Amino acid sequence: MPAKRTITVVGGGVIGLTTAYALIQxxxxxxxxxxxxxxxEQASFGNGGQLSYRYVRPLADAGVPLEALSWMLRADSPISLKLRLDWHQWRWLTDFLRACNARTNRNNTARLLKLALRGQQALHQWRQEGLDDFLWRRPGKLVVYRNAHKFSKSAKAVSNPQQEQVLTPAECARVEPAFAGLAPALAGGIFSPDDEVADCYLFCQALLKSLQKSENFHLVKGAATLEDDGAGQCRVRINGTPQQTDVIVLAAGLASRAMAQPLGLNLPLYGLKGYSLTVEADPAVLPDVSVTDYDNRVVYARLGQRLRIAAMVDIGALDASLDPRRITSLKRLAEETLPAAGPYSSAATWAGMRPATPTGVPLVGRTQWRNLLLNVGHGALGFTLSGGSALTIQDLVEGMQS
Ligand SMILES: Cc1cc2nc3c(=O)[nH]c(=O)nc-3n(C[C@H](O)[C@H](O)[C@H](O)COP(=O)(O)OP(=O)(O)OC[C@H]3O[C@@H](n4cnc5c(N)ncnc54)[C@H](O)[C@@H]3O)c2cc1C
Structure with a gap:
């Protein structure tokens, strides 16, 4: 069957691949x-593996700037800030601080929740169509709180007690016995039974394998650039050669900002570096449920026979190189929190740059160029939001005038 429209998707991370998949379908x-x-192999490679559909609160929230100041004094701080002589960093930080209030956080959480739940339905559908082999499970997610004030604030924000169950420390230990040793240090937890986990890199490979079965799909290795064609349309070049295409979807993660600059489009994307460890351990000691240690902002997810631990936000990092001090801190935190799954000394280590907007809400939509759509800025939730964002792009493509 001839294709309805021809679309060039720029970027083969989880966002570009899910977009391509939805459009091919x-x-x-x-x-x-x-x-x-x-x-x-960029930000989508070694991420936390959480499909955190219910828990989507953006980092920007009331109290976060003060909390971040207290973190700065800790060597194992969940957030580190390196100020640079860079107006883009200052502008991003100013917009981030502006979004740090309860009302903005509530509104943005609602927008993210909608996108996430649409993504959950999409993934369900895609799995039924045969998409497989990416270590998907639905064990639920438990967010544990050490600080009583933060726990009570989060418990009050629960809007659907079936989907987000407020638990005592003893109940947390029953939901995930691997973390029982932590119970005396906890104020409580919130359990989302429908949340899922999977390996994002294997998901990318599964999407590609499925896409390659379609005669309407082509993978091209090359560097794409964008330019204005002078007639209200955007032109894409691959390795310098202009392409014929009806629609362009920019989904190049953090690199999207530099790609959009020749168009005069100033995307508010900033790279927030994070780290992960992956350990092989005896399955009997691995947690089944995925767990977020809220106060330390560390996530634990079992992916097959391995445990993935992801954490930390470094603001002002220039690239995704591994910082040995941050890796040492993360190993120490994991050792203290879940010693049975260690030793962590031989863990595989990884760092990636989250392509983040100041508000935590991605940019998924139209631009002033009739044929250019954006699917960028998914920050800490790209895996979770990928399906919903892909379907939004599909809707926009179908709503475009021929
Ligand atoms: C430590 C850490 C933990 C995380 N944990 C989670 C989690 O548990 N759950 C969750 O939902 N999210 C998580 N995330 C966030 C998630 O990984 C990202 O939001 C997501 O991977 C972003 O995907 P992307 O496709 O936008 O970017 P990328 O994966 O970076 O893909 C962009 C692609 O575009 C390509 N590209 C760039 N420029 C060009 C060009 N000019 N031409 C052609 N191609 C180009 C790049 O090579 C790259 O392959 C985590 C991130 C980190 C760093």
Whole structure:
């Protein structure tokens, strides 16, 4: 069957691949451009693996600036800030501080929740269609709180007690016995039974494998650039060669900001560096439920026979290189919190840059160029929001005038 429209998707991370998948399923023709040799090897590679559909509160919230100041004094601080002589960093931080209030956080949480739940439905559908082999499970997610004030604030924000169950420390230990040793230090927890986990990199590979079965799909290795064609449209070039395409979807993660600059489009994206550890351990000691240690902002997810631990937000990092001090801190935190799954000394280590907007809400939508759509800025929740964002792009493509 001939494709309905031809679409060039720029970027082969989880966002570009899910976008391509949704468009192919809808009968469009897709060229996916990826500059690396393989897809899924940037921010989507070693992430926390949480499909955190219910728990989507953005980092920007009331009290976070003060809390962050107290963290700065800790060597194992969940957030580190390196100020630079860089107006983009200052502007991003100013917009972030502006979003740190309860009302903005509530509104943005509601927007993210809608996108996340749509993504959950999408993934359910795609799995029924045969998408597989990415270590998907639905064990639920438990967020544990050490600080009583933060726990009571989060418990009060629960809007659906079936989907977010407020638990005592003893109940937390029953839900996930691997963390029982932590119970005396806890104020309580919130359990979302429908939350899921999966390996984001394997998900990217599964998407690509499925896409390659379609004659309407083409993967092109190359560096894409964007320019204004002078007639209200955007033109994409791959390795310098202009492409014929009906629609362009920019989904190049953090690199999208530099790509949009020749158009005069100033995307508010900033790279927030994070780290992960992956350990092989005896399955009997691995947690089944995925757990977030809220006060330390560390997430634990079992992916098959391995445990993935992800954490930390470094603001002002220039690239995704591993910082040995942060890795040492993360190993120590994991050792203190879940000693049975260690030793962590031989853990595989990884760092990635979350492509973040100041508000935590991604930019998924139209631009002033009739043929250019954005699917960028998914920050700490790109895996979770990927399906919902892909379907939003599909809706926009289908709503475009031919
Ligand atoms: C430590 C850490 C833990 C995380 N944990 C979670 C989690 O538990 N759950 C969750 O939902 N999210 C999590 N995230 C967030 C999630 O990983 C990201 O939001 C997501 O991977 C972003 O995907 P992306 O496709 O936008 O970017 P990327 O994966 O970076 O993909 C962008 C792609 O575009 C390509 N590209 C760039 N420029 C060009 C060009 N000019 N031409 C062609 N191709 C180009 C790049 O090579 C890359 O492959 C975590 C992130 C980190 C760092």
């Amino acid at each position: 809808a009968g469009h023709g897709v060229t996916l451009v990826e500059r690396d040799d393989h897809v899924g």
